[in-house]
Amino acid sequence: MKKFVRDNSLSIFFLALFLLALGFQSLAGWxxxxxAQLRHHGEAIGYGRYLxxxxxxxxxxxxxxxxxxxxxxxxxxxxxxxxxxxxESKELDQPGPESDExxxxxxxxxxxxxxxxxxxxxxxxxxxxxxxxxxxxxxVLSWLGQSITGRVAYNEExxxxxxxxxxxxxxxxxxxxxxxxxxxxxxxxxxxxxMAILAVYLRxxxxxESKxxxxxxxxxxxxx
Amino acid sequence: MxxxxxxxxxxWTYTVLIAVGxxxxxAIGLIGQ
Numbered sequence: 363m364k365k366f367v368r369d370n371s372l373s374i375f376f377l378a379l380f381l382l383a384l385g386f387q388s389l390a391g392w393x394x395x396x397x398a399q400l401r402h403h404g405e406a407i408g409y410g411r412y413l414x415x416x417x418x419x420x421x422x423x424x425x426x427x428x429x430x431x432x433x434x435x436x437x438x439x440x441x442x443x444x445x446x447x448x449x450e451s452k453e454l455d456q457p458g459p460e461s462d463e464x465x466x467x468x469x470x471x472x473x474x475x476x477x478x479x480x481x482x483x484x485x486x487x488x489x490x491x492x493x494x495x496x497x498x499x500x501x502v503l504s505w506l507g508q509s510i511t512g513r514v515a516y517n518e519e520x521x522x523x524x525x526x527x528x529x530x531x532x533x534x535x536x537x538x539x540x541x542x543x544x545x546x547x548x549x550x551x552x553x554x555x556x557m558a559i560l561a562v563y564l565r566x567x568x569x570x571e572s573k574x575x576x577x578x579x580x581x582x583x584x585x586x
Numbered sequence: 587m588x589x590x591x592x593x594x595x596x597x598w599t600y601t602v603l604i605a606v607g608x609x610x611x612x613a614i615g616l617i618g619q
Contacts, residue, residue, distance in 0.1 A: 366592045373596045377603075414619055419611035426607075503608045510615030 384422070388413060391421055402522055416518075419511035420542070423504045428546030430501035436554055437494050446582055447562035449573045453583040465490070505543070512539055 367374060392412040399406055412418055441459060445451040463470045467490060471480030478489035488495070513533035520527060533539055557571075563579055566572040570585045577584055 365589065369589055370593065370596050373600065377599070414614055416611075416615050416619055419614050422607070423611055500604055500608070503612070507608055507612045507615065511611055512615075514615050514618050 387421070388418060391418055404522065416511035416514035420508055420515050423508040423511060424542045424546055427501055427504035427508050427543075428550050430497055430504055431547065432550035432554055434494060434497040434501050437497060444582070445558045445562065447579050448558045448582060449561050449571065449585045450558045451582050456583075459490075508542065509534060509539060512542060 389409075392407075392409050395412055395415075395417055396406040398404075407415075440451065442457050443451075444454055444457060446454060459465070462468050466472055466475055467479055467486050468482045469480075476489065478485045480486075481489075509530070513528060513530055516533060516536070516538045517527040528536060561572055564572075565575045565577075567575050573581060573584050
């Protein structure tokens, strides 16, 4: 048990933080929703009803989609784009997908390589991009979910104000959809870009996200 | 060996959590709740 916790402490820590934050988000969102209902002379709803509402769904998924877009882009952009001096970047002479030998693909696979890495053909191609495929799929699905739940939540508001409901296509072109989307994107892009460049000159001792404290600013692609 | 099984369990915990979360709220939106 002790070993399990130590071996998986990073994913356990973030899972616990996620559940706590989502739990408190749902409580705060429920209060906020009911406050708005009372202001509009509507009826307050129970916590259980709020948990299965599109209002809660869109609040959750608009943030999911931007995080997964961030990681999807980061995974693929760092194949080609470089940042001199950054631990987030590959070495400057290695842009691109690299050779099968460097990547241990096909006949270059080791005895303990994942089976699909050594399989060759379609399976090796799929496995070679599996992180991008899965992170990208989660992004697309959460953005789709944001649009579907966002439309329901937005239409409820419109109906309360005696305005007509929007079709799905109309909602995709609406300011509400794009404001929810872009307010999340901009923060992710800033955070990722600043992380790549700040880590050239700044250090965190012991973190694999940083270079070793004594590494030269010029050194690229070194984690410590 | 047991360590590997538990590592895989963490992988699936996250994967299932995300899949269920996505499917559930897409369904909530589709039925217009």
